[in-house]
Amino acid sequence: MxxxxxxxxxxxxxxxxxxxxxxxxxxxxxxxxxxxxxxxxxxxxxxxxxxxxxxxxxxxxxxxxxxxxxxxxxxxxxxxxxxxNTKASHQKMATLPTERLMSDKPVFDNTGLDMFGPFEIKQGRSMVKRYGLLFNFAWLQEPYIWRLFRQQTLTNA
Ligand SMILES: [Zn+2]
Known part of the structure; x- marks a missing residue:
């Protein structure tokens, strides 16, 4: 038409x-x-x-x-x-290192230690120095930070 x-x-x-x-x-x-x-x-x-x-x-x-x-x-x-309509992206994960996959190894077998500081921290009315101890375990993804109250060495004596 x-x-x-x-x-x-x-x-x-x-x-x-x-x-x-x-x-x-x-x-x-x-x-x-x-x-x-x-x-x-x-x-x-x-x-x-x-x-x-x-x-x-x-x-x-x-x-x-x-x-x-x-x-x-x-x-x-x-x-x-x-x-x-876009799909969310996913993080690509790398293969795990062999140290993290060995379950028969002792816990502290592959551990990195680092001490850092001092930091000035306010405690009450005074300022004090504090140190940090960084543990980096191979089997754990996140590092673990331990606060030290003073710089000292641990001895068995
Ligand atoms: Zn549209």
């Missing part, structure tokens, strides 16, 4: 109580820029919903044959949809 210089869909709804544009949708070539813009507008007007909602909105006024691939193309390039 030709209506206002546009090719429209004929169909069987001539006697339906609907507006003319809903009974006889305008044909739009699928490879045209107009079809792409219409799909983009419909996608935005339905709140970035998917294929079914876009088709329902578009079929109110326009008829594009073979529109599925165009919808898929437009939705895949939509920045808003890409932002909300």
């Amino acid at each position: 030709l209506m206002d210089d546009f090719i429209t869909v004929g169909g069987r709804l001539r006697r339906a109580a609907l507006p003319e544009e809903k009974k006889h949708q305008v044909f739009v070539p699928k490879r045209s820029e107009v079809a792409k813009l219409l799909v983009l507008e419909a996608h935005k007007s339905v709140g970035h919903m998917g294929r079914g909602a876009i088709l329902m909105d578009l079929w109110q006024r326009y008829w594009v044959l073979g529109i599925g691939a165009l919808i898929k193309n437009v939705v895949s390039k939509c920045v808003v949809c890409r932002r909300y």
Whole structure:
């Protein structure tokens, strides 16, 4: 059918109580820029919903044959949809060192020690010096910090 210089869909709804544009949708070539813009507008007007909602909105006024691939193309390039549909990234974990996997080894077999300080710490009204002792166990991921009250050495004597 030709209506206002546009090719429209004929169909069987001539006697339906609907507006003319809903009974006889305008044909739009699928490879045209107009079809792409219409799909983009419909996608935005339905709140970035998917294929079914876009088709329902578009079929109110326009008829594009073979529109599925165009919808898929437009939705895949939509920045808003890409932002909300992106999968969360996961941290890649390295393989564990062999020292952490040997369960038969004694606990303090692979341990690093480091003493640091002094730090000035306020205690009551006076300032005191404190040191820290850093344990780095191979079997534990986090280092363990032990507070020393004064610089001293541990002896068995
Ligand atoms: Zn979108």
